[in-house]
Amino acid sequence: MSKKPFVIFTLLTLAFFSLFSLFSGDLPAAELHATPAPYGVGQWLESDQLFLDQWMAKLTEATASGQEPLLPVVAELKEIIEEDPQLYMLFSQMFAQVPADNAFSKDPTGKPQIKNYRQMLRVLNHILITAPEFNKTGLVGFPINAIINWPMGTPAGTSVFLNEKVNRQVKKILNHWAQYLGSADSRYVLTDDPEKGWLGRDAKAAMPHLVEDFRCDPDLPYYGFSSWDNFFTRTFREGRRPVASPDDDAVIANACESAPYRIAKDVKLADSFWIKAQPYSLQHMMAMDPLGPQFAGGTIYQAFLSALSYHRWHSPVSGRIVKTRLIDGSYYAEALAEGFDPAGPNNSQGYITQVASRALVFIEADNPDIGLMAVLFVGMAEVSTNEITVYEGQHVNKGEQLGMFHFGGSTHCLIFRPNVNLKFDLHGQSPGLHSANIPVRARIATVGRQ
Numbered sequence: 153m154s155k156k157p158f159v160i161f162t163l164l165t166l167a168f169f170s171l172f173s174l175f176s177g178d179l180p181a182a183e184l185h186a187t188p189a190p191y192g193v194g195q196w197l198e199s200d201q202l203f204l205d206q207w208m209a210k211l212t213e214a215t216a217s218g219q220e221p222l223l224p225v226v227a228e229l230k231e232i233i234e235e236d237p238q239l240y241m242l243f244s245q246m247f248a249q250v251p252a253d254n255a256f257s258k259d260p261t262g263k264p265q266i267k268n269y270r271q272m273l274r275v276l277n278h279i280l281i282t283a284p285e286f287n288k289t290g291l292v293g294f295p296i297n298a299i300i301n302w303p304m305g306t307p308a309g310t311s312v313f314l315n316e317k318v319n320r321q322v323k324k325i326l327n328h329w330a331q332y333l334g335s336a337d338s339r340y341v342l343t344d345d346p347e348k349g350w351l352g353r354d355a356k357a358a359m360p361h362l363v364e365d366f367r368c369d370p371d372l373p374y375y376g377f378s379s380w381d382n383f384f385t386r387t388f389r390e391g392r393r394p395v396a397s398p399d400d401d402a403v404i405a406n407a408c409e410s411a412p413y414r415i416a417k418d419v420k421l422a423d424s425f426w427i428k429a430q431p432y433s434l435q436h437m438m439a440m441d442p443l444g445p446q447f448a449g450g451t452i453y454q455a456f457l458s459a460l461s462y463h464r465w466h467s468p469v470s471g472r473i474v475k476t477r478l479i480d481g482s483y484y485a486e487a488l489a490e491g492f493d494p495a496g497p498n499n500s501q502g503y504i505t506q507v508a509s510r511a512l513v514f515i516e517a518d519n520p521d522i523g524l525m526a527v528l529f530v531g532m533a534e535v536s537t538n539e540i541t542v543y544e545g546q547h548v549n550k551g552e553q554l555g556m557f558h559f560g561g562s563t564h565c566l567i568f569r570p571n572v573n574l575k576f577d578l579h580g581q582s583p584g585l586h587s588a589n590i591p592v593r594a595r596i597a598t599v600g601r602q
Contacts, residue, residue: 211275211278211279215271215274215275215277215278218274220274220277220278222273222274222277223277223280223328225280225321225324225325225328226273226276226277226280226325228321228324229273229318229321229322229325230270230273232317232318232321233269236317239312239315239317239318241308242308242309242311242312242315243269243308243312244268244269245306245307245308246303246304246306246308246309246312247266247267247268247269247272247303248308249303249306249307249308249309250302250303250306266299266300266303272299272300272303275299276296276299276325279296279299279329280325280328280329280332281332283332283333283338283339283340283341283380284341284380285341285348285349285350286341286347286348286349286350286352286354286355286358287347287348287354288354288358314507319480319481320480323480323509326537330381330537330558333379333380333381333558334379334380334381334382335379336378336379338379338380338381339374339377339378339379339380341380342374342375342377342380342383343374350383351374351375358460359460363375364389364392365388365389365392366386366387366388366389366392366462367386367387367388367389368386381558384463384558385463385464385556385557385558386462387464388462393409393462393591393592393593393594394593395549395550395551395593396550396551396593396594396595397595398549398550398551401469401470401517401518401519401522401550402519402521402598402599402600403550403595403597403598404468404469404522404566404574404595404596404597404598404599405466405467405468405469405550405551405592405593405594405595405596406455406466406468406590406591406592406593406594406595406596407465407466407467407468407527407554407564407566407592407596408455408457408462408463408464408465408466408529408564408592409457409458409461409462409463409589409590409591409592410455410456410457410458410563410564410589410590410592411455411456411458411581411588411589411590412453412454412455412578412581412590413454413455413456413563414452414453414454415451415452415453415454415576416431416432416451416452416454417450417451418449418450418570419431419432419434419447419448419449419450419451419452420432420433420434420448420449421433421434421435421444421445421447421448422434422435422436432452432505434447434448434450434567436507437505437510437528437565437567438512438526438528439477439479439512441475441477441512443474443475443514443524443526446524446569447526447567447568447569447570448570449570450567450568450569450570450572451567451568451570451572451574452565452566452567452568453565453566453576453596453597454505454563454564454565455563455564455590456532456562456563456564457557457562457563457564457589458589461589462592463556463557463558464553464555464556464557464592465527465529465553465554465555465556465557465564466551466552466553466554466592466593467515467527467548467549467550467551467552467553467554468515468525468527468550468566468596469515469517469518469519469522469525469550470517470518470519470547470548470549470550471515471516471517471518471519471522471547471548472515472516472545472546472547472548473513473514473515473542473543473544473545473546473547473548474514474515474516474524474544475512475513475514475544476511476512476513476514476540476542476543476544477511477512477513478510478511478538478540479509479510479511479512480509481507481508481509481510481531505528505530505563505565508530508531508532509530509531509537509538510528510529510530510531510538511528511529511538511539511540511555512526512527512528512529513526513527513528513529513540513542513554513555514526515527515548519599521572521573521599521600521601522568522572522599523569523572524569525566525567525568525569525572526565526566526567527554527564527565527566527567528564528565528567529555529557529562529564530562530563530564530565531557531562532562532563537557537558538555538557539555539556539557539558540554540555541553541554541555541556542554542555550593551593566596566597572599573599573600573601574597574598574599575597575598575599575600576596576597577595577596577597577598578590578596579594
């Protein structure tokens with residue numbers, strides 16, 4: 153399997169996931185089923201928007217002349233837009249439909265940040281030859297989502313970013329960017345610049361245990377990281393994240409370094425996932441997989457990854473890999489029912505489990521009280537690249553690696569069949585409270601006998 157990322161979408165996962173609000177707690181089953189996730193998951197502050205305004209103003213000014221030739225993958229998107237009457241209309245409308253009184257869509261002079269798709273293409277073209285710099289805002293330096301954040305929340309934008317032709321080309325564009333971000337040239341942001349460097353003063357304050365937790369060498373240039381991608385897929389030092397109860401198959405481990413978002417029980421095989429409550433629809437999450445009906449009426453635990461944390465996936469149980477799937481999907485779609493989201497698609501985390509680019513892994517647990525379960529790893533915004541590192545038929549021990557996101561964080565789900573007797577351990581977190589990640593491979597649940 154190719155290890156080259158089409159994961160580039162993780163980059164803006166990185167962008168908006170630094171600070172999320174959490175949905176957690178060990179609630180009664182009936183309440184869990186009825187309680188929606190708190191969709192204020194992006195702590196988007198005025199200071200963040202001021203930074204974004206200034207950043208966008210500089211970027212639009214740098215590309216205003218239009219002299220920079222479009223890269224082939226960007227030129228191809230321009231052709232797709234202009235040769236398809238429907239897409240030409242929708243790409244034009246999605247900028248026109250941003251409310252005129254929406255201050256966040258304006259630059260400091262009160263003019264639209266991005267006025268039309270042609271300007272969008274020029275800015276995108278410029279971004280593909282850069283790497284994200286560190287900053288202290290919720291943006292964390294990741295640009296593509298910022299460019300289209302408001303247009304993608306319009307009715308026209310919703311249609312654009314669910315269009316299969318558009319998503320095929322966006323995937324090509326992000327694959328192109330991935331080549332750059334996986335190259336040594338992208339290391340220029342891995343410096344000790346106090347504000348912009350990922351190894352500088354502000355970054356160290358945000359990631360205070362980088363050297364202690366992760367394999368790196370401060371005595372080497374770039375701490376020994378070979379690229380931007382290598383930095384974001386960094387691995388823990390031996391012993392930093394021990395596996396919870398490795399010999400007890402009743403204990404389920406956390407699959408990612410992640411914060412609880414939602415627990416849902418009695419999940420339907422098919423549901424109206426596009427509505428405000430964003431219920432789960434199993435057949436769409438699993439792309440109509442024939443194993444999907446076994447999970448109807450079961451339980452889903454969803455959690456999101458921090459942008460500044462660890463981005464690899466680990467098996468929650470010991471068992472045999474039954475099937476793996478990489479599922480193509482959307483990259484910038486968000487739920488229209490949520491309205492404008494300053495850090496989209498933060499408010500659409502339930503929705504995107506059905507439509508976004510994702511990886512699906514089925515595991516037959518050694519513990520018969522769990523049996524067949526599934527783990528779904530979902531790309532958010534720039535997090536499109538999901539790399540699976542296990543194969544069908546392989547036996548994995550609890551805590552062993554299953555794969556990774558590239559360039560940032562995202563969201564993931566543990567999916568259990570009905571009648572699995574689960575007791576979740578959310579490490580003292582309560583619904584609606586801000587909280588730190590639960591460590592990867594720590595206990596996330598225990599299962600009782602059926």
